[in-house]
Amino acid sequence: MKSEQENSIGDSLFFAFLVLFIGAIVRIGASIYLPAMPLISDELYISKAMMSNTLTIYFVVFAIFTLVAGMLSDAYGRKRILMSGMFFFMLGASICALSESYEMLMFGRVIQAFGASMVPGTLMAMIRDACKDIRVVSLMGWLTVLSGLFLVAAPIIGGVLTHFFGWSSNFWFLSFFTFLVLSLTIWRMEETHPSHARVPIDFVQTLKISGTMLVTPSFILVLSPVIAFYAIQGAFLAAVPFILMGEYGLDPVLFGISNVNIVIGLFGGRYLGMHLLKKYGTTSVYRYGAYLAIVVALLFVMITLGVIGGLWSFLIIAGIFAIVFGMMA
Secondary structure (H helix, E strand, O other), X not given: OOOHHHHHHHHOHHHHHHHHHHHHHHHHHHHOOHHHHHHHHHHOOOOHHHHHHHHHHHHHHHHHHHHHHHHHHHHHOHHHHHHHHHHHHHHHHHHHHOOOOHHHHHHHHHHHHHHHHOOHHHHHHHHHHHOXXXXXXXXXXXXXXXXXXXXHHHHHHHHHHHHHXXXXXXXXXXXXXXXXXXXXXXXXXXXXXXXXXXXXXXHHHHHHHHHHHHOXXXXXXXXXXXXXXXXXXXXHHHHHHHHHHHHOOOOHHHHHHHOHHHHHHHHHHHHHXXXXXXXXXXXXXXXXXXXXXXXXXXXXXXHHHOOOOOHHHHHHHHHHHHHHHHHHO
């Protein structure tokens, strides 16, 4: 049972707002610079394929070190790991903003992703430490809702910043925003995982558990489609700025606004997926998602071949793709 002191932390309005701001860092950081990708490519003489690597490396590093973050927060406390993550995220964003080469940009993205990986799991653990059950559900719900809003807002903010101040302003914005949140965390956030509750790091046991999971057929069956769709989503995110801004001539601001249909599709797909899951089970969700994915793939092929065309056609098909991803996620 949580102590009265822990509950008082979790019931604090300041704690709730700070948790939401910390959660915003990762969400905004993942997509704010999408409208700037073509401009970065031009100014740093980076090919489209190489530019896509800045997304790929971010997601790969993020995924790898997310596993480590949980162990670190259990061993050294939540606040210390959160602060470290925000520091490295801020450092990585600053390196990206100052980049004058592909190598420097990639290095900045690696540092940024490492910092970001320390945040989500640690933040969830902090909420569970500090809050009563009903408060946990409430904060988790708000994080989910605001995550959707950040998905819409980040590209729009990025588009405005890119249009008026250049591509590096996206990363300076991230660095400044993270600095403010980090300062508030240092000043007011209390530790929710006391010393007596901490457990030593056991990398060997963690690797054993992870290895067992990776060879379990039921786990692989559930995880494989999700991994595949995340990979496809990464490829889509890397390509869509060049398509909409290069082929269809949208400026960075309009590109940011065009992401609204993606978010609507994600939420719609998530709702549809949950409905199908309750009614028909996991296998049916994957089956229907796969059928719809095939339809989307054929529609994209038709766009490529010129059978169908136009900006609105692309946006509608992209929205359907987002529905598929929302179902499978």
